[in-house]
Amino acid sequence: MSAGKNNRTENANPAFERVADILVVGGGVAGIAAAVQCARSGWDVVLLEKTILPGGLATLGLVNVFLPLCDGEGNQVLGGIAEEFFNAAVNLGPGVIPPNWRKKNKENSKAKRKICRFASEFSPATFALALESILDQAGVDVWYDTVATETIVENNTTRGVKAFNKSGNGILSAKIIVDATGDADVARAAGCAMVDGQSELSPWFLEASLDSARKAASLNAPELLAKMVRLGADSSSTEPNFSIPAWRGIDGKIVSESAxxxxxxxMQRYLNSKQPQDTSPRNFPLALPTLPQLRTTRRIKGLATMDGTKNRQDRVAFIPDWKRRGIVWEMPLGALIPERLDGILVAGRCVSAKNGDAWEAARSIPAAATTGQIAGIAASLALQNNTLSIGKIPPQSVEKLMRSPQIAKNDKKNKTPH
Ligand SMILES: Cc1cc2nc3c(=O)[nH]c(=O)nc-3n(C[C@H](O)[C@H](O)[C@H](O)COP(=O)(O)OP(=O)(O)OC[C@H]3O[C@@H](n4cnc5c(N)ncnc54)[C@H](O)[C@@H]3O)c2cc1C
Known part of the structure; x- marks a missing residue:
């Protein structure tokens, strides 16, 4: 993506044009949470997604573990849209809320630790269908197969994006943009300061095998029919694995090479697994990821950073640490706001969180849904208060709305900020 000015000659005949209150770019869990939050508050919301399926890495990337909403000590940390998405992901199966997640468990065995958190595996396909229903019910205007290519900026304020789809090049304008591209592409194109990350490659894909089918049949457990195979780096390790090369996901050619x-x-797994003369039935791959499986690619340098600071005045939510029990992070509102630009927020895995454990916590599916909801609330409050300087929104107002399970349906006021 690149930065663009609203050049009248160049934009004389756009293939499509749409003006909305709020434009969300990126239909992963963060973007969907932001769009749904704003639409439920009565705003006219457009969601742009470059693929044709909702959910981002959680569906197209074949990530199938909804990491914990709890702190691992029996306390629920996240609710709101993150919990709604969790329920939606497991509603049609497979997956459940582990019945004993509230039990405080001092035992150190790995198996016990696994069952004692408010987390679950799910089917990425089920989750995609559920997210589509949630978007429909909220009344979000979704544009699939549409990629944002430039950010339109005037007077240090974002005005919209140029985008490309089957119709050609068009323009989508909005008072506020939520950048939920995963890599902060919209904010970067607008010239915002960034922090680059890197990821070890972790190919996750679905495999069919007779062993899985037999096990599924004998245990009467259809969720075992397809096996999720996880190769490469194990991010649950607290130590980096230097034997697996790291990839930077912010260079077009490198992204292509990583895929x-x-x-x-x-492929190597299957070539290695059999001798040529072996005639026994083979396992085979069922579904491959269709988004780059890179975890921490790029994030904004925000007005504030989630860095482990305690008792923050600017806190808008607590974020659980999925690797360690009893640890929660405090997410400041400024982590979603890029420096020196009005009219834009980011959400999801590209919010400002310190490299290492903080970013690891912030990029989980429930945390991404939560920052999406925060972005939606802050965008709605900004429009209500007739400002595009999101940094002026009191974090306490956002936190209060995050805590309230009821989202006011008619909290829109007829004010037009400029
Ligand atoms: C290998 C791997 C394993 C993981 N394991 C887990 C796990 O077990 N549990 C867990 O909770 N989390 C896990 N994660 C992390 C988690 O899946 C993601 O961090 C989270 O889903 C990110 O959500 P997001 O909405 O911020 O971004 P994304 O899911 O990246 O969504 C961004 C969306 O924006 C779209 N987009 C990008 N650019 C544009 C553009 N210019 N125009 C239009 N659309 C655009 C993309 O197509 C995508 O749909 C894993 C991640 C990886 C890579």
Whole structure:
């Protein structure tokens, strides 16, 4: 993406044009949470997604573990849209809320730790269908197969994006943009300061095998029919694995190469598994990821950073640490606001969180849904208060709305900020 000015000659005949109150770019869990939050508050919301399926990494990336909403000590940390998405992900099966997650468990065995958190595996396909229903019911105007290509900025304020789809090049304008691209592409194109990350490659894909089918049949457990195979880096380790090369997901050619390497690694598994003369039935791959499986690519340098500071005045939510029990992070509102630009918020895995454990916590599916909801609330409050300087919204007002399970349906006021 690049920065664009609202050049009248160049934009004389756009293939499509749409003006909305709020434009969300990126239909992963963060973007959907932001869009749904704003639409439920009565705003006219457009959601742009470059693929044709909702959910981002959680569906297209074949990530199938909804990491914990609890602190691992029996306390629920996240609710709101994160919990709604959790329920939606497991509603049609497979997956459940583990019945004993509230039990305080001092035991150190790995198996016990696993069952004692408010987390679950789910089917990415089920989750995509559920997210589509949630978007429909909220009345979000979704544009699939549409990629934002430029950010339109005037007077240090975002005005919209140029976008490309089957119709050609068009313009989508809005008072406020939520950048939920995962890599902060919209904010970056507008010239905002960024912090780059890197990821170890982790090919996750679905496999069919007779062993899985037999196990599923004998245990009467259809969720075992397809097996999720996880190769490469294990991010639950607290130590980096230097034997697996790291990839930077912010260079077009490197992203392309990482996708090819993912498939080479998967192919290798099958080439290695059999001798040529072996005639026994083979396992085979069922579904491959269709988004780059890179975890921490790029994030904004925000007005504030989630860095472990305690008792923050600017806190808008607590975020659980999925690797360690009893640890929660405090998310400041400024972590969603890029420096020196009005009219824009970011949400999801590209919010400002300190490299390492903080970013690891912030990028989980429930945390991404939560920052999406925060962005939606802050955008709604900004429009109500007739300002595009999101940094002027009191964090306490946002936190209060995050705590209230009831979202006011008619909290829109007829004010037009400029
Ligand atoms: C290998 C791997 C394993 C993981 N394991 C887990 C796990 O077990 N549990 C867990 O909770 N989390 C896990 N995660 C992390 C988690 O899946 C993601 O961090 C989270 O889903 C990110 O959500 P998001 O909405 O911020 O971003 P994304 O899911 O990246 O969504 C961004 C969306 O924006 C769209 N987009 C991007 N650019 C544009 C553009 N210019 N125009 C239009 N659309 C655009 C993309 O197509 C995408 O749909 C894992 C991640 C990886 C890579």
């Amino acid at each position: 090819r390497e993912t498939r080479r690694l998967i």
